[in-house]
Amino acid sequence: MSTGIRLLVGGDVAGFEYKEAILADLKDDPRVASVEDLGVPADDKESETYGSVGIRAAEAIRDGKADRAILVCGTGIGVAIAANKVPGIRATVGHDSFSVERSILSNDCQVLTMGQRVVGLQLARRLASEWIGYTFDPSSPSKDKVAVISAYEGC
Numbered sequence: 001m002s003t004g005i006r007l008l009v010g011g012d013v014a015g016f017e018y019k020e021a022i023l024a025d026l027k028d029d030p031r032v033a034s035v036e037d038l039g040v041p042a043d044d045k046e047s048e049t050y051g052s053v054g055i056r057a058a059e060a061i062r063d064g065k066a067d068r069a070i071l072v073c074g075t076g077i078g079v080a081i082a083a084n085k086v087p088g089i090r091a092t093v094g095h096d097s098f099s100v101e102r103s104i105l106s107n108d109c110q111v112l113t114m115g116q117r118v119v120g121l122q123l124a125r126r127l128a129s130e131w132i133g134y135t136f137d138p139s140s141p142s143k144d145k146v147a148v149i150s151a152y153e154g155c
């Protein structure tokens, strides 16, 4: 089990309700050291698109201000595309338990994304909690596979 994760939770207007639910769930999770709400805020849900939320989250991780992020938009796709534009960041949509597990154990993803228009709320909450519980093993054979991507990016 991982401990002390500095977590970001964010999304666009289409992911607002799930973002709020996941934020509330993980705020008091003992595996999480801190949770920051990246928005969008309740009083200005149209303030940002999925692109800027995804990039902001990824840049914060790249800059060492957080360890991981969970991002929600309508499909999870837009925030994943945006976060993946930041070199060194590996983001993926995850809507099932196996993919969520492998996103850490195989891919060492720092960002999990989900779609509020795709999966039910209870599944999204459960997947978020499961994801927090996985830790990448740097001695596993997956390390060298992830390193191929990092080398391409120069990270």
Ligand SMILES: O=C(CO)[C@H](O)COP(=O)(O)O
Binding pocket: 012, 014, 015, 050, 073, 074, 075, 076, 077, 078, 079
């Ligand atoms: O899901 C989204 C992007 O992947 C976003 O929440 C909605 O985007 P739209 O369909 O372009 O409004």
